[in-house]
């Protein structure tokens with residue numbers, strides 16, 4: 001059983017203003033590390049999410065607004081601002097729909113028994129998109145959509161999203177907040193954008209936030225997962241594990257001050273695999289989120305993929 005990689009050229013075409021950190025070059029940086037793994041990771045085209053899949057998290061009022069705003073952009077010289085950080089060009093709606101579609105297709109591959117590991121290498125990312133709000137570079141809440149899709153389509157009882165991006169996934173948390181069967185666990189730097197993610201934001205006992213202080217490194221990062229978050233997820237016994245895989249906690253990342261090293265992402269990936277083997281029959285869906293130093297992004301993503309496929 002090969003691990004499956006979803007991607008699409010639209011991910012590299014999603015346009016943002018000059019100087020924006022969440023830029024097409026991120027996909028170009030991942031290109032070589034994905035190509036090097038082509039014999040191990042079976043590459044598939046990320047399909048566009050259907051309206052009904054997006055509706056699992058986002059109301060029609062929001063979706064129609066996004067379709068209108070992003071669908072109206074005709075050329076890359078006149079990008080549309082969806083929020084101060086979040087932009088759409090001519091290819092952005094397609095890219096965002098394919099990011100959400102890849103997440104759902106990944107669920108299909110895992111639940112169909114075709115693979116135990118799926119990675120979606122798409123941009124824009126998803127974890128800041130709230131049900132009714134585009135923000136933080138994100139249009140659709142990909143991890144939450146995948147969780148709802150898995151529950152609805154495959155009757156899974158409990159699903160967990162593990163988010164190690166340096167920013168708090170306010171969008172995933174908002175989608176899950178009152179739902180005791182959808183778990184969200186996150187490490188993130190605090191204070192930092194978007195400002196949510198305090199330890200006392202616990203939902204209905206399904207939200208586990210572990211903020212880290214500025215400058216914290218791999219020891220604190222791994223201890224948060226090993227001592228607190230992973231044991232909580234083990235107790236939750238999720239049927240499916242979804243990773244919001246952002247690599248911007250890396251020491252080299254320009255958007256935050258944590259000092260996590262490449263090897264720490266490898267170690268955490270190993271720990272998540274162990275959790276998956278104990279609770280979800282090994283099934284892991286990993287979705288690319290942030291990571292803005294191109295070298296650190298490529299190296300960290302490479303070790304993450306290699307551990308997932310080991």
Ligand SMILES: [Zn+2]
Nearest residue numbers: 165167248290
């Ligand atoms: Zn981030």
